[in-house]
Amino acid sequence: MERIFFGQIIHSTSFDSLELLTDGFVAVKNGKITAIGAKSEYESLPEKESYEKVELTESQFLLPGFIDCHIHAPQVPNIGLGLDKDLLGWLSTYTFPLEAEYKDVEFAQQVYSTVVRDTIASGTTCACYFATIYNDSNKVLADEIIRQGQRAFVGKVSSNRCCPDYYIETGTDASVQDNIDFIEYLLSKNIDRVKPIITPRFAISCDMELMKKLAELAVRYNLNVQSHISESLGEVESVKEFYPHCKNYSNVYDEAKLMTNRCVLAHGVHLEDEELEIFATRGTSVAHCPTSNTNLGSGMCDVKRLHAAKVKVGLGTDVSGGNRIAIYDVMRAALDVSHHLNVMKKQDVKGTGKVVPTSKYNELYVPLNYKQVIYLATLGGAEALSIADKVGNFMPGKEFDALLIDTSVYPINRYKLPAALMQNKSPKEMLLEQLQKFVYVGNDQNIVNVFVAGQKVK
Template identity: 35%
Template sequence: MAKAYQGHILYTKDPDRFEIYENGAVIVEDGKVVEVLKTLPENLEALEVFNMGDRLIIPGFVDLHFHAPQFPNLGLGLDKELLPWLEDYTFPEEAKYSDLDYAESVYTRVAKEIWRQGTTRIVLFSSVHKESTQLLMSIFDRAGLGAYVGKVNMDRNCPDFLVESTMDSIEATKAWLEATVNLYPKVKPLITPRFVPTCTSELMRALGDLAAEYNVPVQTHISENQAEVDWVRELHPESADYATVYEDHGLMGDKTILAHCVHNTDAEIEKMSKLGVFAAHCPNANYNLASGIMPVRKFLNAGVKVGLGTDVGAGHKVSIASVMSTAIQASKIAWLNSDRTLAPLSTSEAFYLGTKGGGAYFGKVGSFEPGYEFDALVIDDHRLGVTEGRTVEERLQRFLYIGDDRDIISRFVSGDEIMEPTK
């Protein structure tokens, strides 16, 4: 039987404006949106109606960049820059995930926190450990959340306690793909070279071949920090730029996510647009590690597909709503520091990036247009202030800036209400 969810419906079909249906209804059948109506039809016999009253119904949040092993590091070492932070905090923490009991303890907490913050689809880095990566996938499958999960690959320029031999890294990745590529309905693997400095050409080329062989997507980092960009230039003087290194190794395509994109050249942005690459904008992390500000307007103007990422643990918040507000702030600073041609993001644009923009990586996700998966949040914002006299859009904006998980009443993935994950 089809279901109708009544309330104040808000979503972004296009970045520049909200679609708003006050006291409207989303009609859902087989987990997908059929249509959004201003009023319910008179004949309700074929509908199971769920009346949410004066609450907001919005698409679930989508996070394109999250390091699950770094969850215990939230709020730590954020007075450092990227490369020292990796050495002092990230690598020592990630070494612990050879212990499956430790991994299960942390990853169970990760899934619970992601659920709490209203993220319904997410793209995750694991560690180099094949077994704990598969454990992470199983935890997210049980939680009912949609995810891509990547086993990290590193065969150079990282501590001895984490470095893989090139062949071991390739063989472990292949075995993991064999075991998981068709294992879960909503949790899928993706190829994950950490970034160019920690991966040799031999490894990157093999990973590109595996992505093609198993038809799985790719995630990695690019141009987060200027010292990193300079290092890549020293490691690969044969390549025109950082993005070309990935392209030359078969790692750039329409299901590739490049996280950060703070210091990309115009030629790289054009290449990303041409190849259909996704950019994961992670402003909280970029502020924390003094990396800079991604000129997100330049990417959007070039036609690059952009979504948002929390980048836990360089990012200190699991909430995509927090990232939306920071993305607006960052775009304003970029505008002030430019020739005033890079217009700041509007609320609707930031919301689009954290829903439909990132959701496109998962298919028809992040909107309430017909045929889209019904991934949704029900928001009760009455705790945040008086609602009388406020427009529905103002109420959403207030939630994005000052609301939190206490205001999220229900969460849905593909039409199924998702309850708090348990072990």
């Protein structure tokens, strides 16, 4: 496919920088971006006449596809349930019983076809999925992702202790062999955009022997790693009881050799400063899941603190702890949490006049803004999953994972500004206002088309 898009284009180049092209173009050939620039530069494009031309309207713009760094595909039927419980209570009452049902491949097919469809419809071009311990249904999820054209990492969950008898692996060797079977099944598909990922559920449900063997598999097959860390205070205390020889939660994963520059750990709400230094040194990233952290009362992850410590951060829906399947909802939740933290950090402590700096990384706090959450949802997510060389923005050579956004349709167009208030604004100012409206108000109705590696999947 050779296609060139003309119109408004927005993408992040760093945490604090957006590139805005109000009258630009992006050229795509064989699924990859060959050129981007101002429309005036189009004439110098080699073989420009070979491209199919697509003209965006003045209410439309292109945005890189959203990246969900942490989502539990089998938990979607539970969305909205059990959110009056804490993390460990929610797991035992709702999560484990549901995941045990995925022995039923027909049930898995019904759920997973909908999950992939709905995530794509909401703009998720790449998802990092937790599956279950059952390979028959894990293969159903992988096949469905391939069929629908999404980019993804798919993880066979590993859990050999501290789970219910009806939902636990029979032993370390069996877990390792099941991982090998799933890895080799998915690698045999030879689909570059869909990869297996090593997935110990978390340190409580995996012993050190299993985690070390999973780390060896990651090296043997050159795979990414995903798990959870420091989601709730109760979880952190439990990890200390299971691993008393380790100084902190991060040291557990580090001892197992799981913390690498291709490892993403969800939550990171209660990380100590010393742990952030381990993250930065290893290149390990955090998947920020604000909806889940709020729903389960886990705490508020300070993204600005992580960023100051040079820790990579992306966003995760964390369904079904999170009650929204769309990353645009998570962007809003990330903004909410950041503003709540801003208030907390600047209020007096019992009238003493002292503020609440709890870390050397957050003394000068400024909350996130809407431009920065676009980064977290796109380029930041790509960096967190170690695929920023492939996707995340519209730099030439990357694959064209993109969203065509239209701000002229509901809900963004419900209330229109009077023409008088639009006068004397530059094209860039107006484009930024369109983006801001989408971040705060938009939904899947404003996402007209979704592209993955140049192919239209919505």
